[in-house]
Amino acid sequence: MKKEYLYSPGPTTVPPEALSVMGAPMFHHRTARFRSLFGEVIEGLKDVFQTANDVLVFAASGTGAMEGSVANVCSPGDRVITVNGGKFGERWGQIGRAYGLDVDEIMLEWGTGVDPAQIDKRLNKKVKAVYIQLCETSTGVATDVEAVARVVGKTDAVLVVDAISGLLCDEMLTDTWGVDIAVAGSQKGLMIPPGLACAAVSEKAWGLVEKATLPRYYFDFKKHRKSVAKNDTPYTPGVSLVRALRETLALVKAEGRDTMLANAATYARAIRAGMQALGLELFSRAPSNAVTAVRMPEGADGDEFVKTLRDRLGVTFAGGQEALKGKIFRIASMGYLNQFDVLTAVAAVEHALRAMGVSFAPGAAVKAAQELLVE
């Protein structure tokens, strides 16, 4: 009878509307039926990204689209700027180096965000692309993408934003801000299982794609662009996931993108207030609305905390990664979530701290969260 609650920063809870279609019989993808489905999904994604640019969809997890955003844009030895303020910013640097690029990596203290002036200072005619995160999932830090876009937009460099965990939680106005490539994954705000990745690609970026000589095949943007123009894919698409995505995009449309963003902001604020009411310290200096990272109290182990939550309470949070292992825990507020789910997450923290013998004022977190949720 133990119920399960999923607050990991991907995969997130999949709504029953999407789960049920994944159990429907399989069908062939080289058909009008698939093209009609895929066309709807592409339209829905354009709205989510707030873009009129081409949106490409890959059968892959988000990292695949990140790699594609390097291999399709750059040539060997090209200079790129990346921001390493966590595990996913670090990944941009790793991909760049794997492809033989000249990576100018801005090293940040994890938990802090990049100052757009730091990027501005390093921009010059040699820089081909700037790679950042909308939300750095490992630390819960949001980037001021609009401000970064303003400095990059003055140059010939393209701005590539990993919006995998931030999308539909932190604002992302791809076209208005001038983001050249925005990358998403399916298992976060898009609310379906992992296995699809997307990239919205601007005309400025297509200009670079034409000249880029790094090798690519499965993630070849030009091949995907040509296919998507006919609501098709160059290689076999993830049919069951595309079908599920149509359902969750319909939910996004019904709820409204703006409402989802406003809710995510409220939920994240309530979680933060709850944690602070327990005397816990927030890890992020620029908190994202997608995921909240919280420092473990002195002497308590974050991995044990996460395990206690999962095994005793059926509640899945994420722990810290790499240097943050055992030091923080992370609560996602992405996707299929309402005010009661948020209250449950906050309440679960109190239960688990109690189980670990940490002293606090019981009810303080839920009261603080509820004050904001009731508004």
Added chain:
Amino acid sequence: MKKEYLYSPGPTTVPPEALSVMGAPMFHHRTARFRSLFGEVIEGLKDVFQTANDVLVFAASGTGAMEGSVANVCSPGDRVITVNGGKFGERWGQIGRAYGLDVDEIMLEWGTGVDPAQIDKRLNKKVKAVYIQLCETSTGVATDVEAVARVVGKTDAVLVVDAISGLLCDEMLTDTWGVDIAVAGSQKGLMIPPGLACAAVSEKAWGLVEKATLPRYYFDFKKHRKSVAKNDTPYTPGVSLVRALRETLALVKAEGRDTMLANAATYARAIRAGMQALGLELFSRAPSNAVTAVRMPEGADGDEFVKTLRDRLGVTFAGGQEALKGKIFRIASMGYLNQFDVLTAVAAVEHALRAMGVSFAPGAAVKAAQELLVE
């Protein structure tokens, strides 16, 4: 009330056991629960591939693992041999050229298979790898992989086999024959939706991986090997598909790999006999048991035939690709299929030919097929 029947050479029918778990609630992958699931899946795949080698699993369709089998094995300018006897053999050449390799492409008349002596003749010290298909899906041609492995095994080159459509239909003894990399996709004999790709990698291949300098990241074999040793993945896995795969691998185990292969042989023979009883010509000179390609009768269009089957009868076959468009149709006999499904496919051909005004002896195909199926 129209029932749907899927005989496309991928995706294939997904058994209800696998469909139902895809509709189960999502869970986090960085957990003992996932590792236990993934470990079971890897064991099942090793049995399917008949290998003790590492089996890597990617969230991607089969082409992703094909690309990985090039990027992880070769360095720029390396010479490789590919066999182009159809769309998927052509793909090996395209990937090789995309990565700047020196591709020695054996051009075959589509519908014919490669003579191992042709490969033997071209092998020399410069050749790094040989890329072939177990079943060339576009033509229904099976390769004598064992014989090719014998000639390649005498050299330092590795043999890479795209077993995407052939696996569990045409025999594939990875270790016994000495296949260095065998690639599979999830939506064929493995009977789940598209979105997972696998590669079984030999020690000889790992030796090349250590030295290969082509760039790769998402499909980095070494990273995947390190993770799979802990029943984990370097990037977010396709959780719902992995879960479904455990179910179909359990079905394979219960049925028995040998029984599945024997059945596939019988089913393909029955389909061939049925088509020949109608006076239709088989396209493949070396027919695979995974998919049967049949020439359209003179004056009848294959695309119209496929459309008639789908729209009027709810039966999905595949048409011809590229130069074969409109000229052939293809009936898959992969995966979740029994003798009645085979009879239905054969019967559907009679119905569709009749609808198109082609003359034949009604019942001839089902009689010929049934004679073999009853045995």
